Amino acid sequence: MNKLADALPHIKVSDAPEDLICYGFDASGIEIAPSAVVWPETTEDVVKIVKHAYANTIPIVPRGAGTGMTAGAVPSQGAIIISFEKMKRIIEIDQENLSVLCEPGVINGKLQRELELMGLFYPPDPASMHFCTIGGNVAENAGGPRAIKYGVTRDYVMELEAVLPDGEVIMTGVSTAKGVVGYNLAGLFTGSEGTLAVVTKIRLKILPLPEEVLTLLAIFPALESAGTAVSKIIASRILPRTLEFMDQETIRAVENFKPVGLPGNAEAILLIELDGHPSAITKEAEKIVAVCENLGAEVQMAEDEHARNRLWTARRAVSPSLYHLKPTKINEDIVVPRNKVTEMLMRLRKISEESGITIVNFGHAGDGNIHVNIMVDKKDEEEYEKGVSLVEKIFRETLSLGGTISGEHGIGLTKKPYIGMELSKKEIEIMKAIKKVFDPKNILNPGKIFPE
Amino acid sequence: MNKLADALPHIKVSDAPEDLICYGFDASGIEIAPSAVVWPETTEDVVKIVKHAYANTIPIVPRGAGTGMTAGAVPSQGAIIISFEKMKRIIEIDQENLSVLCEPGVINGKLQRELELMGLFYPPDPASMHFCTIGGNVAENAGGPRAIKYGVTRDYVMELEAVLPDGEVIMTGVSTAKGVVGYNLAGLFTGSEGTLAVVTKIRLKILPLPEEVLTLLAIFPALESAGTAVSKIIASRILPRTLEFMDQETIRAVENFKPVGLPGNAEAILLIELDGHPSAITKEAEKIVAVCENLGAEVQMAEDEHARNRLWTARRAVSPSLYHLKPTKINEDIVVPRNKVTEMLMRLRKISEESGITIVNFGHAGDGNIHVNIMVDKKDEEEYEKGVSLVEKIFRETLSLGGTISGEHGIGLTKKPYIGMELSKKEIEIMKAIKKVFDPKNILNPGKIFPE
Numbered sequence: 001m002n003k004l005a006d007a008l009p010h011i012k013v014s015d016a017p018e019d020l021i022c023y024g025f026d027a028s029g030i031e032i033a034p035s036a037v038v039w040p041e042t043t044e045d046v047v048k049i050v051k052h053a054y055a056n057t058i059p060i061v062p063r064g065a066g067t068g069m070t071a072g073a074v075p076s077q078g079a080i081i082i083s084f085e086k087m088k089r090i091i092e093i094d095q096e097n098l099s100v101l102c103e104p105g106v107i108n109g110k111l112q113r114e115l116e117l118m119g120l121f122y123p124p125d126p127a128s129m130h131f132c133t134i135g136g137n138v139a140e141n142a143g144g145p146r147a148i149k150y151g152v153t154r155d156y157v158m159e160l161e162a163v164l165p166d167g168e169v170i171m172t173g174v175s176t177a178k179g180v181v182g183y184n185l186a187g188l189f190t191g192s193e194g195t196l197a198v199v200t201k202i203r204l205k206i207l208p209l210p211e212e213v214l215t216l217l218a219i220f221p222a223l224e225s226a227g228t229a230v231s232k233i234i235a236s237r238i239l240p241r242t243l244e245f246m247d248q249e250t251i252r253a254v255e256n257f258k259p260v261g262l263p264g265n266a267e268a269i270l271l272i273e274l275d276g277h278p279s280a281i282t283k284e285a286e287k288i289v290a291v292c293e294n295l296g297a298e299v300q301m302a303e304d305e306h307a308r309n310r311l312w313t314a315r316r317a318v319s320p321s322l323y324h325l326k327p328t329k330i331n332e333d334i335v336v337p338r339n340k341v342t343e344m345l346m347r348l349r350k351i352s353e354e355s356g357i358t359i360v361n362f363g364h365a366g367d368g369n370i371h372v373n374i375m376v377d378k379k380d381e382e383e384y385e386k387g388v389s390l391v392e393k394i395f396r397e398t399l400s401l402g403g404t405i406s407g408e409h410g411i412g413l414t415k416k417p418y419i420g421m422e423l424s425k426k427e428i429e430i431m432k433a434i435k436k437v438f439d440p441k442n443i444l445n446p447g448k449i450f451p452e
Numbered sequence: 453m454n455k456l457a458d459a460l461p462h463i464k465v466s467d468a469p470e471d472l473i474c475y476g477f478d479a480s481g482i483e484i485a486p487s488a489v490v491w492p493e494t495t496e497d498v499v500k501i502v503k504h505a506y507a508n509t510i511p512i513v514p515r516g517a518g519t520g521m522t523a524g525a526v527p528s529q530g531a532i533i534i535s536f537e538k539m540k541r542i543i544e545i546d547q548e549n550l551s552v553l554c555e556p557g558v559i560n561g562k563l564q565r566e567l568e569l570m571g572l573f574y575p576p577d578p579a580s581m582h583f584c585t586i587g588g589n590v591a592e593n594a595g596g597p598r599a600i601k602y603g604v605t606r607d608y609v610m611e612l613e614a615v616l617p618d619g620e621v622i623m624t625g626v627s628t629a630k631g632v633v634g635y636n637l638a639g640l641f642t643g644s645e646g647t648l649a650v651v652t653k654i655r656l657k658i659l660p661l662p663e664e665v666l667t668l669l670a671i672f673p674a675l676e677s678a679g680t681a682v683s684k685i686i687a688s689r690i691l692p693r694t695l696e697f698m699d700q701e702t703i704r705a706v707e708n709f710k711p712v713g714l715p716g717n718a719e720a721i722l723l724i725e726l727d728g729h730p731s732a733i734t735k736e737a738e739k740i741v742a743v744c745e746n747l748g749a750e751v752q753m754a755e756d757e758h759a760r761n762r763l764w765t766a767r768r769a770v771s772p773s774l775y776h777l778k779p780t781k782i783n784e785d786i787v788v789p790r791n792k793v794t795e796m797l798m799r800l801r802k803i804s805e806e807s808g809i810t811i812v813n814f815g816h817a818g819d820g821n822i823h824v825n826i827m828v829d830k831k832d833e834e835e836y837e838k839g840v841s842l843v844e845k846i847f848r849e850t851l852s853l854g855g856t857i858s859g860e861h862g863i864g865l866t867k868k869p870y871i872g873m874e875l876s877k878k879e880i881e882i883m884k885a886i887k888k889v890f891d892p893k894n895i896l897n898p899g900k901i902f903p904e
Contacts, residue, residue, distance in 0.1 A: 096683050096686060096791035097820075098790075120689075140632065141636075143630055147630060148629065154636070170876055170879050170882075174787070174856045175854050176789055176821075176854070176855055176856050176859070177600065177790065177819035178599060178604060178787050178821055179787060180592065180593045180858050181856055181863060181874050182871065182875050182883050183643070183644055183883045183886060184606070184639055185879065187636055187640065188635060188636055188640055192635055196635075208690070208691060211732075234548060234549075235547055235548050276728070276729065276732065277728065277732030279732070280728065335629065337628055338548060338550075339548035366629075369628075369629070369630055402627050402628070404626045404633055406631065407632065408630060408632055410632050411634065419633060423634050426620050427634065431635045434889055437885040438882065449634065450634075
């Protein structure tokens with residue numbers, strides 16, 4: 001430790017037990033203490049840290065707010081954690097070119113608010129947006145409810161400043177609207193979970209803020225009809241900005257934790273948001289109401305900001321509220337083609353019934369992205385093992401429907417054992433070879449994503 | 453040749469002189485005869501061809517319609533050309549999940565028409581859309597006028613089937629709306645100019661067809677005011693679906709070649725298209741008219757399909773019409789930040805005046821993407837050399853304004869000498885190492901993009 005502090009003068013370094021605890025876990029619940037934590041303030045600081053790690057072959061793990069679900073930011077064995085808490089400047093909001101340049105430690109929600117004040121819009125909105133950082137979003141290629149209409153983080157990354165494992169700094173991508181010079185490294189870094197380079201600056205594309213937003217809540221007596229509604233809405237050529245789904249267990253969990261008046265006897269609700277020109281979205285809303293009502297739903301419209309916020313508070317409370325059902329949540333993040341959502345939910349219900357384990361489902365139905373939560377108690381070893389054993393079964397069903405095992409959470413440590421179910425040996429071999437091109441000493445977040 | 457035909461029974465193979473001529477050039481004008489041309493009909497055929505090339509270390513170059521501007525599809529020395537003319541099936545249009553699966557030889561314009569009949573929309577629209585193929589679009593990450601609002605090809609690529617140089621087939625990416633499992637190989641292949649893998653199937657995201665389109669033509673007496681209008685439109689929070697620019701020389705060339713009644717004394721025109729809900733775009737059009745008129749422009753509105761087509765015929769005729777000015781066009785494809793378009797056009801005018809060489813500019817002003825055409829006569833050696841010498845100067849000015857040397861044409865052979873002006877040595881070294889991961893024998897479109 002003294003050695004590290006000596007090697008990095010003027011950079012805050014700690015190996016205090018409380019720091020090693022606080023920076024040793026993320027939202028996956030997995031805990032591995034790092035060897036130290038450092039807080040760079042500039043790219044030059046990051047270069048010094050990385051060069052020291054490279055020279056001494058010490059693993060380094062970049063960390064945003066630790067809201068990741070798959071242990072991507074949990075320390076690799078003996079790793080130094082690079083925390084970006086001090087690199088949180090919004091460097092430039094370029095209104096004429098519609099881009100923003102920022103440091104990785106900027107909180108997503110803070111960036112959203114700053115932009116909204118100027119009539120601008122950064123769409124990706126993970127549920128953790130009020131805590132998670134843009135750097136973490138880039139590492140995981142974060143999505144969020146608005147992905148259905150606006151895409152995910154990668155769709156907004158224009159240019160990245162990145163420190164390579166040997167300490168060299170590159171600026172890759174373009175600060176212009178387009179660019180096709182050489183291979184797409186910025187797109188490769190995005191979603192690489194901190195395994196290829198340490199990102200130190202991020203230029204994001206931004207959009208004009210949509211003129212108006214309209215929120216609908218559709219309450220379905222039957223699960224199947226909610227799934228059918230999702231397909232019908234998309235097939236009717238409407239692209240809502242969110243199309244969120246909560247099943248009965250989720251509704252009850254939220255109502256117990258943070259009551260907002262959702263009906264406990266409904267089998268599913270859809271939270272649908274439209275944005276754009278007032279006449280356009282009013283017309284779209286009418287169509288959606290008709291689709292849902294024909295399927296037996298009761299539809300409410302949130303007319304004002306207060307009503308909208310109430311509904312979104314419920315949606316954002318889902319994740320924490322589930323802990324009131326059971327102490328341990330095995331959290332998956334599958335995606336199936338949109339028109340297979342009903343089928344997948346039916347299969348999940350069957351798996352739950354057969355195993356006797358509660359499975360709670362919610363998520364971005366418009367993307368086919370279902371957050372599947374297997375609710376158990378870790379202290380009940382038998383129950384926990386049974387819960388874990390369902391994961392592979394759920395992934396097998398997902399893949400058989402043409403889906404993917406992770407829509408926005410990444411692989412990290414928790415999904416590493418399953419990656420071979422989706423990717424071929426050849427693909428994994430190529431990806432590991434690409435990792436080696438960037439990181440021949442394997443110091444950057446080692447042990448993540450790929451099985452050894 | 454007989455050897456090749458023997459090795460590839462049931463696959464059409466030719467080394468007839470007329471085929472070696474026809475498949476030996478692209479729109480760059482560069483000509484290098486291949487050793488043979490093959491026409492696979494299935495992925496299995498491609499596998500056989502690639503395995504033969506791999507075993508015998510013969511270069512292979514995948515080819516769409518040869519509309520590329522930078523010689524990406526021009527044969528590498530001794531190469532076999534893989535023409536995708538027989539692999540042009542639209543395999544599936546999935547209306548519920550908004551995606552289309554097709555083979556690489558499908559013509560972009562044909563796909564557009566098929567989708568439009570179903571109320572669906574594939575936005576990328578290169579000027580050559582009625583000839584160019586989706587496979588070529590993926591190889592070059594093609595853009596087009598609508599990129600300003602809808603992005604480029606890469607924004608639509610969901611999943612690719614690709615044959616690796618050793619003949620192994622991978623399916624990479626996802627058929628779902630989202631997916632973050634492993635590195636983004638589909639995004640890496642897109643824009644890699646056929647140097648990493650031979651793409652054999654492509655799944656593209658599609659959108660609902662916008663309800664209405666409205667086209668405006670703004671005629672500016674002064675070049676500067678057209679540039680200013682572009683900035684002001686974007687800064688006023690309007691995102692048109694196209695914002696095309698033509699300078700005086702371009703207008704005159706088009707009028708000489710295919711008269712549509714454009715005024716020859718204007719210094720610049722902007723062709724602006726809005727799409728969406730009728731009330732929304734009417735309001736936006738009013739704002740745009742006010743911006744342009746305040747800057748001294750005369751604005752016409754194309755109210756019907758006929759008037760719209762007339763204007764677009766003009767825009768699409770630009771490229772061929774320039775040959776009537778001078779027989780040789782040195783065609784560049786720079787991008788600057790949108791608010792630097794005027795400054796760049798001024799610098800181009802100065803370079804033209806100082807050198808005495810005609811430079812014609814048009815392009816996607818809303819993206820800052822200017823197609824710069826240095827007009828010379830190749831037979832006049834002195835003039836040609838002078839023209840070529842301007843390229844580096846233009847790129848230097850582009851980069852000094854924060855731009856990029858290619859927005860949508862790629863690097864191929866023609867821009868290879870200049871790539872080091874934009875990318876660092878380290879970046880090029882990494883990209884070459886990535887190429888080696890995929891293609892250790894360097895048989896896939898060798899000699900393109902990177903200097904030796």
